Amino acid sequence: MNKRLVFVNMILRSLVRRRLRMLAAFLAVALGSTVLSGMLTLYRDIPRQLGREFRSYGANMVLVPSGESGIMSMDEVEAAAEHLPPDQLVGITPYRYESLGINRQPYTAAGVRFAQIAKTSPYWQVDGSWPARGDEIMIGADISRITGITPGTQARISGHARDMTPFALDMIVSGVVRTGGTEESVIFMELGSLERIMGAPGRVNLVEISIEAGQDELAALAAEIGENVEGATPRLVKRVASSEATVLGKLRFLVFLVAAVVMGLTLICVATTMMTVVMERRKEIGLKKALGAESGTVIMEFIAEGAVLGLAGGIAGVALGYYFAQLTSRSVFGRSVEFDLVAVPAALAAAVAVAVLACLLPVKKAAEVEPAIVLRGE
Amino acid sequence: MNILELRGVSMTYGAVKALQNIDLAVKQGEWLAIMGPSGSGKTTMMNIVGCMDKASDGSVVLDGEELSRLSPKGLTAIRRDKIGLIFQQFHLVPYLTALENVVLAQYYHSMPDEAEALAALGNVGLGERARHLPSQLSGGEQQRVCIARALINCPQLILADEPTGNLDEANEKLVLKILHRLHESGSTIIVVTHSPEVGEHAERVIILEHGKIARTTTGAKLHKSA
Ligand SMILES: Nc1ncnc2c1ncn2[C@@H]1O[C@H](COP(=O)(O)OP(=O)(O)OP(=O)(O)O)[C@@H](O)[C@H]1O
Numbered sequence: 001m002n003k004r005l006v007f008v009n010m011i012l013r014s015l016v017r018r019r020l021r022m023l024a025a026f027l028a029v030a031l032g033s034t035v036l037s038g039m040l041t042l043y044r045d046i047p048r049q050l051g052r053e054f055r056s057y058g059a060n061m062v063l064v065p066s067g068e069s070g071i072m073s074m075d076e077v078e079a080a081a082e083h084l085p086p087d088q089l090v091g092i093t094p095y096r097y098e099s100l101g102i103n104r105q106p107y108t109a110a111g112v113r114f115a116q117i118a119k120t121s122p123y124w125q126v127d128g129s130w131p132a133r134g135d136e137i138m139i140g141a142d143i144s145r146i147t148g149i150t151p152g153t154q155a156r157i158s159g160h161a162r163d164m165t166p167f168a169l170d171m172i173v174s175g176v177v178r179t180g181g182t183e184e185s186v187i188f189m190e191l192g193s194l195e196r197i198m199g200a201p202g203r204v205n206l207v208e209i210s211i212e213a214g215q216d217e218l219a220a221l222a223a224e225i226g227e228n229v230e231g232a233t234p235r236l237v238k239r240v241a242s243s244e245a246t247v248l249g250k251l252r253f254l255v256f257l258v259a260a261v262v263m264g265l266t267l268i269c270v271a272t273t274m275m276t277v278v279m280e281r282r283k284e285i286g287l288k289k290a291l292g293a294e295s296g297t298v299i300m301e302f303i304a305e306g307a308v309l310g311l312a313g314g315i316a317g318v319a320l321g322y323y324f325a326q327l328t329s330r331s332v333f334g335r336s337v338e339f340d341l342v343a344v345p346a347a348l349a350a351a352v353a354v355a356v357l358a359c360l361l362p363v364k365k366a367a368e369v370e371p372a373i374v375l376r377g378e
Numbered sequence: 379m380n381i382l383e384l385r386g387v388s389m390t391y392g393a394v395k396a397l398q399n400i401d402l403a404v405k406q407g408e409w410l411a412i413m414g415p416s417g418s419g420k421t422t423m424m425n426i427v428g429c430m431d432k433a434s435d436g437s438v439v440l441d442g443e444e445l446s447r448l449s450p451k452g453l454t455a456i457r458r459d460k461i462g463l464i465f466q467q468f469h470l471v472p473y474l475t476a477l478e479n480v481v482l483a484q485y486y487h488s489m490p491d492e493a494e495a496l497a498a499l500g501n502v503g504l505g506e507r508a509r510h511l512p513s514q515l516s517g518g519e520q521q522r523v524c525i526a527r528a529l530i531n532c533p534q535l536i537l538a539d540e541p542t543g544n545l546d547e548a549n550e551k552l553v554l555k556i557l558h559r560l561h562e563s564g565s566t567i568i569v570v571t572h573s574p575e576v577g578e579h580a581e582r583v584i585i586l587e588h589g590k591i592a593r594t595t596t597g598a599k600l601h602k603s604a
């Protein structure tokens with residue numbers, strides 16, 4: 001039987017025998033490290049997740065016509081698209097703008113590819129449904145409000161084609177789109193339908209591209225297109241990229257703040273418990289000293305108890321924290337997090353450190369207990 | 379040869395003079411009893427002799443070592459190496475079994491040796507109850523565990539403060555038998571007691587009053603006067 005065994009046995013028995021008293025401290029550590037490990041895991045995973053989310057969040061590159069004409073040809077758009085790696089391309093949609101009337105009111109119409117818009121502009125909110133057939137259109141919420149046209153009704157589209165022949169035809173408004181931007185006063189229809197009505201096919205005013213790529217890669221792609229394609233000039237959409245950084249920064253701050261507060265609360269809770277424990281165990285401490293234990297030995301015993309408490313609470317908390325991070329990630333991002341090889345040991349170490357730290361003050365009290373109290377029979 | 383010498387020892391707690399100018403010498407292997415009314419300073423003396431308190435004044439020499447010159451660490455070492463303590467309230471660590479309580483004393487002293495600890499419990503008649511927690515033992519059994527623990531490191535000086543104060547007659551006899559055995563094997567014993575039946579077993583009895591040695595007598599005389 002060696003000394004270490006006696007020591008370990010004593011620490012474990014002391015904790016187990018006092019389990020009701022220790023429960024509060026254990027739960028505090030467990031909850032603290034749940035939050036800490038959960039937040040750490042998310043914190044380290046969020047940039048990855050959000051980056052993906054942001055990149056798929058709308059267009060991050062546009063193609064505009066190079067010349068004065070304000071027009072590029074579909075051939076040029078296709079030539080530019082050749083330079084985009086297909087496995088990273090989320091969506092690409094051309095826009096052709098024309099002036100049209102809807103129920104006699106003049107508006108801008110855009111010929112687009114609806115199947116692609118859902119990818120380049122995923123934030124569009126549509127009342128009704130996306131147009132599925134060539135005679136279906138979608139209108140902005142402003143137009144709907146002003147003209148009173150609602151989803152599922154017919155509207156008369158009129159105007160002059162490119163060759164100046166007037167036209168008028170009835171189309172079905174399948175949906176109303178809300179974006180909070182200028183799209184709300186635009187009529188959207190399939191590019192093919194617009195080309196049939198207006199004539200002069202192959203004209204494009206703008207192309208929106210959403211591609212999964214970081215800022216550097218994006219810039220490189222833009223430069224490549226700029227050099228190789230005549231009529232189309234690529235531009236990066238800065239807004240999304242910079243707000244990504246802002247959001248991440250704020251999120252990190254929030255995570256740090258919450259983690260600090262939680263660890264502080266854990267510290268207080270464990271310290272309070274250990275304080276009570278030391279007070280309750282004054283006799284036991286006095287006895288151990290009367291038996292010849294030095295203050296340092298008694299201190300080590302309490303710190304070891306704190307460390308075991310921290311470790312046990314930490315393990316429980318890390319397991320729970322992983323579960324919660326998983327839950328959060330699934331419901332917020334729709335993806336699962338990976339088991340984080342940095343966050344988990346870090347949270348565990350923090351749990352042990354906090355528990356031990358919380359023991360330091362009470363332990364000072366323990367060291368001050370006089371062995372003489374044992375004979376006094378307090 | 380004297381194992382313990384007190385010269386002019388005084389102890390004051392604020393205005394309370396718990397001990398006043400005590401002179402006392404205890405020979406190696408002697409059995410001494412300290413008696414006296416409550417508050418007369420018996421426990422105070424045990425605390426000083428047991429290296430758990432320092433006297434306010436005077437000199438205490440234990441086994442050639444002047445206690446007043448020692449640091450708290452040095453006192454701890456003497457307590458650990460030379461003294462076995464038996465208390466009125468059977469102080470056991472509540473979450474450790476009888477055996478583990480005895481092993482604890484070995485652990486703080488030197489090396490734990492379970493077989494030796496078991497044998498010590500056997501010597502006080504508790505071989506069968508070694509794996510019981512203090513809460514599962516009677517008062518007399520707990521006191522015997524305490525005694526086994528006090529003796530496990532073969533202390534030169536055994537200090538017992540009211541060792542039978544909370545025990546019935548049968549258990550008192552058991553404890554006295556153990557003390558006799560220790561005395562015969564050459565241990566020095568100092569027992570504080572209220573009870574003349576316990577005091578009469580000692581070779582010498584000192585009676586404290588108001589922190590002073592009022593009288594010195596022998597166990598035999600105490601027996602006759604009772
Ligand atoms: N820590 C202390 N602080 C102040 N006074 C104390 C302290 N310890 C003891 N005293 C006082 O010293 C005196 C002697 O106390 P002590 O405990 O030695 O008596 P005792 O002879 O052991 O009594 P009893 O038989 O009741 O155990 C008492 O008046 C007591 O009140």
Ligand SMILES: [Mg+2]
Pocket residue numbers: 420421422539
């Ligand atoms: Mg007393």
